[in-house]
Amino acid sequence: MRSVWVAVRVIREISRDRRTLAFFFLAPLVVMTLVYYAIKDDQIVNIGVVTRGAARFFEMDFISTLEMDKDVRMISMPIPDEETDPQTLDRLIRQELATGGADGVLYMGEKMITDRFDGREGTLHLYVEGSKPIITSAVFGAIADAMDELAASLPVVIDSSCSSLCAESVNNKPMVLEKHYSYGSDDYRMVDFFLPVLPAFFVFFFTFILSTITFQRERLRGTLERLLVAPVGFYQVIAGYVMGFFTFASLQSIIVVAFILKLIQFDFTWSQTLAFSVVVLLTMLVALNLGLLASFLAHNEFQALQFIPLVILPQIFLADIIWDINGFPMFFRIIAWVLPLTHANAAARDIMIRNNPLSNSWMELLILAGFIVVIFTVMTLVAQKKDKSI
Template identity: 55%
Template sequence: MSRWIAWRIIQEIGRDRRTLAFLLLVPFIVMTLIYVAIAEDETVKVGVVTRGAVRLFASQMIDAIAKEDNIAIVSLNIPDDEIDNKVIVKLIRQELNTRKADVILYMDENLLNERFDNKPGNIHLYIEGTHPTLTATALSAIADAMDDLAAAMPTVIHADCSAMCADSVNSLPMETKKHYLYGSEDYRLVDYFLPVFPPFFVFFFTFILSTISFQRERVNGTLERLMVAPVSFFQVIMGYVGGFFIFAGLQAAIILTYVLFLVSFSVNLMQVIDIAIITVLMMLVGLMLGLLASFVANNEFQAIQFIPLVILPQIFLSDMIWDIGSFPRFFQLLSYPLPLTHANTAMRNILLKGQPLWQSWPQLLTLAGFSIVILLGLMRIRQNKSF
């Protein structure tokens, strides 16, 4: 019985070329866009201007900055023989204004004098400033470069310091050794996002398609005809599960392959099986929620309004992109009843932390619980409501 209902859904959706394209191509396009947006880091253009004795350190300075990631050193249109401070600053502002550079580091002739005078000495950073992400990248790169440079700069020892004291001054910078609990130095921001996509897309599309197709079945009266035939409501739902399993499975396979292609870390077969299980669970939750939405809605117009209601909060609150830990407590509580929260946690446990599936048992149990509770709710609504 259920298999024929499943077959009917497969026939109908399978013939609908646009829906199929929507199902299979949209995740591909969206993921590519997100990948390009996040993985291709922005490059900051940095210019360096030195005057006075600091000129001696200019090339060292530039080398140190250029070593940092995402920094490009640009040459500026400021004549080398220009030494009037006011003119230089004016030219620097001009260069920033034309976006020749995003940040310009200006070390003027006073710097070394101040250092010898026992003052820290000022380095001037001229920042274009309208692009906060560029600014942040530049500032952290320059700060890192400064550490390196400090070693090369003349060491100034305080007058009170004895000869013994002077000998003991170690001007070598400390080296940082990084020890990762999870991930590695090659781990990128995009690697954090990619694992959440398979369950997200499968949930999203199953929810939309099941909402609309079940709503249609109700409005057209075909559901009523099934209820009049010797078919139980449970068999109808199982038919839907079967039909959508095929499309969700196909979609998940494509998304998963693409994710595995994009991530920088390697994934083993066991992990693939584990994330497939989570994806299937999310498909079930999406399907049940879709059926519920189409039951609560009185017409297709209302049914469509459930889509943003179900999808948007999950994008914001499920730890998908923004760290839910940094949200106010109230919103953290709101994230618990969202299925995607648990799917995301489990996916990251498996792919990023390399944990075996059973360690995510609270998430698996919660997702299975969502499906069962909604299914029971559906059966109950069905008892009290005629179509």
């Protein structure tokens, strides 16, 4: 019976904590929704087709076959029909990939089809952006399937192990497949894609936890109140906290970055490492301010703990760490835009994978700095309201 009374007491107490109840019942639904959108479809890819010479006559065959794949979205390539110079075509195709218009482009040059009909190997050019292995592999897969499908009517055998349809092809000698990567290469691994975003994620995660809990303790213990009675400005206290955490978070950033670079075993330049560190440090400052804000919003340590999954989980799903956000509905894409790690990851990949200078990520850096200013402002307003009204 006493156990029952304990249970009654627990139920009564929790049912009066609306925030805990909302978290308890709604959080799993939110997470399950995110998981659903993350895994419900195969990756959708944008593919363009560029044909020259005799291949032009078969362009619609390629397009309609690729379109049969529900995970392929065909795009029209903004390249003039009269342009035939291979070097100019190469540049224009890469430009389209760089702007994000296309994930992959199938290019069949002047002689490709005639070579095939004449029994020669011929060369099929496949352009990919290359920085996202999931997308790259989806593009390769879709094109291989389409070629396999077309093999009975056209001499486009992509490899010797294709389906029985290949046997009916007028030329079942596999084509030479020339892959053109804007970034990376055939050796580019999935891990190379993920590792550059991990330092920002871990620094964000641990800094957020450390600052939330530590500052919550400062408030509950009453030491913050004592500091506010002393001739110390609120901003001075916060600035002190930022500097104190900065020491540890910077050290953590250095250790994590060094470890990751060692793990990837890539030869990164010093300027690349320095640029990467700037992104990680900005991320840390966002997390630090967000942690302080969470500690002010929470009434106790238990509520402070609830902020951890609330802040971290959406970023795991939506911040482009594992899943491409483009597969999610617009609502989630908007949420993704207001998540700091989305921008930190975009900058980290731009620096580490695409080897672009820090200045190329100016927009992401500006957004991260904006996050710091906005969160700091909200935090000081919340803090002053909380600590001056009770």
